[in-house]
Amino acid sequence: MSLNHPLGPPESERHWVATAAELATGFAATAAEHDDTAELPVGNLRVLHASGLDAALLPRELGGEALSYRSFGEIVRILAAACPSTACVWLMHVGAATVLVQLSTPDMAGCYASEFRAGRRFANALSEPSSGNLFLMPLQEAEPVPGGYRLTGAKRFVSGCEIADHLLVNALVDGQPAFFGHAPDETVRFEPIWDAMGLRASRSQLVRFDGTVLRAERRCPPPDPEAPPRPNHIAAGLAFLSLGIADAALAALLRHARSRTLPTTGEPLGALQWVRFAVADARLRLDSAVLYAWHMAWLADQCAPEFEPAALRAKPLANEVARDIAQLGVRVGGGSGYLRSSPIQRHFRDAQAPALMAYSVEVCKDRVGQEVLAEGTADAP
Numbered sequence: 001m002s003l004n005h006p007l008g009p010p011e012s013e014r015h016w017v018a019t020a021a022e023l024a025t026g027f028a029a030t031a032a033e034h035d036d037t038a039e040l041p042v043g044n045l046r047v048l049h050a051s052g053l054d055a056a057l058l059p060r061e062l063g064g065e066a067l068s069y070r071s072f073g074e075i076v077r078i079l080a081a082a083c084p085s086t087a088c089v090w091l092m093h094v095g096a097a098t099v100l101v102q103l104s105t106p107d108m109a110g111c112y113a114s115e116f117r118a119g120r121r122f123a124n125a126l127s128e129p130s131s132g133n134l135f136l137m138p139l140q141e142a143e144p145v146p147g148g149y150r151l152t153g154a155k156r157f158v159s160g161c162e163i164a165d166h167l168l169v170n171a172l173v174d175g176q177p178a179f180f181g182h183a184p185d186e187t188v189r190f191e192p193i194w195d196a197m198g199l200r201a202s203r204s205q206l207v208r209f210d211g212t213v214l215r216a217e218r219r220c221p222p223p224d225p226e227a228p229p230r231p232n233h234i235a236a237g238l239a240f241l242s243l244g245i246a247d248a249a250l251a252a253l254l255r256h257a258r259s260r261t262l263p264t265t266g267e268p269l270g271a272l273q274w275v276r277f278a279v280a281d282a283r284l285r286l287d288s289a290v291l292y293a294w295h296m297a298w299l300a301d302q303c304a305p306e307f308e309p310a311a312l313r314a315k316p317l318a319n320e321v322a323r324d325i326a327q328l329g330v331r332v333g334g335g336s337g338y339l340r341s342s343p344i345q346r347h348f349r350d351a352q353a354p355a356l357m358a359y360s361v362e363v364c365k366d367r368v369g370q371e372v373l374a375e376g377t378a379d380a381p
């Protein structure tokens with residue numbers, strides 16, 4: 001679908017989308033290797049920072065360009081099509097940094113913005129082994145001590161944590177969820193649990209806190225109800241992570257359908273009616289999910305209250321389209337697609353992860369289903 005669409009990235013920002021596309025060509029060339037070795041794509045992340053993309057996301061008053069969510073989403077999608085682990089770690093990095101810049105006290109916000117511009121790395125240490133998907137409702141308490149709050153516990157699946165200079169951490173303080181920035185110190189350990197099926201190079205490890213003092217001055221004050229924070233970049237970006245994987249999966253299966261000749265007919269696989277019906281369905285569903293995600297990103301650009309419900313719909317739509325297209329790839333690819341040397345099997349493995357990431361498909365659908373059932377009743381939102 002052409003970017004030349006009212007809901008697509010604004011024309012004045014297209015050069016950023018072109019920059020991402022240019023860098024993505026290099027990332028695609030090493031994606032299989034990163035999947036194989038499960039090493040963090042540190043070189044890709046450095047190149048992204050050097051291109052100026054990180055800084056462009058910051059507000060203008062902090063040296064950025066306040067890049068729109070429409071462009072941001074498209075950039076995540078392009079990166080995910082090339083190397084989804086790179087896209088995942090970058091999304092988490094940008095998400096943690098922009099939250100800390102937005103929610104911290106003005107002094108700390110300036111400090112985090114300058115760290116972000118300088119190329120320091122950020123990660124989200126939010127999900128707990130016990131809280132799982134409900135990552136904004138931490139169950140671990142941080143107890144008040146001089147200078148801050150002491151946390152003993154663990155956060156799980158923290159993408160890119162091993163190279164993080166700053167972690168966004170949440171914990172209960174006096175029974176209420178609180179957010180902190182924390183620079184990993186000797187009380188923070190990474191446990192290498194991440195031998196995963198897909199997004200292998202995201203290295204989403206377990207982070208253990210052993211009496212870690214989360215410093216009081218790095219605690220984010222409660223948001224001002226008169227000036228609500230801008231939409232969260234991760235909430236806006238997760239649908240695009242799946243859409244990029246879906247793009248890559250569809251491209252790989254189309255290549256196979258065009259190039260595989262059936263001995264019985266001498267025709268390509270793509271000449272079979274079931275394949276034509278299936279790829280039509282894949283294209284229609286993918287385009288619909290893209291349009292919905294663009295609509296969601298447009299709402300984010302307006303800071304509209306409708307953004308949050310739209311994000312809850314855009315994510316499961318994109319997650320399921322990616323999973324289904326990747327699954328179709330395995331059918332169309334046959335034994336050739338099942339080989340480790342084929343990108344088809346990699347897309348299939350990568351497509352599973354975003355559906356599990358919070359909020360999972362089930363959690364999103366539970367919320368959307370409740371809203372649908374309340375429609376037209378007194379409880380309607």
Ligand SMILES: Cc1cc2nc3c(=O)[nH]c(=O)nc-3n(C[C@H](O)[C@H](O)[C@H](O)COP(=O)(O)OP(=O)(O)OC[C@H]3O[C@@H](n4cnc5c(N)ncnc54)[C@H](O)[C@@H]3O)c2cc1C
Nearest residue numbers: 092124125126127132133157158159204353357358360362
């Ligand atoms: C690749 C990857 C990267 C990640 N990166 C980060 C990161 O950088 N930082 C971070 O903090 N976290 C990260 N996470 C964690 C992620 O966002 C989820 O919070 C975490 O995976 C959920 O915990 P769980 O997997 O144990 O699943 P659970 O929450 O235990 O879910 C298990 C099953 O139960 C369902 N379920 C759970 N709760 C409900 C409910 N209320 N209603 C309906 N169904 C429900 C789920 O849909 C799922 O099917 C990452 C996860 C993955 C897979």
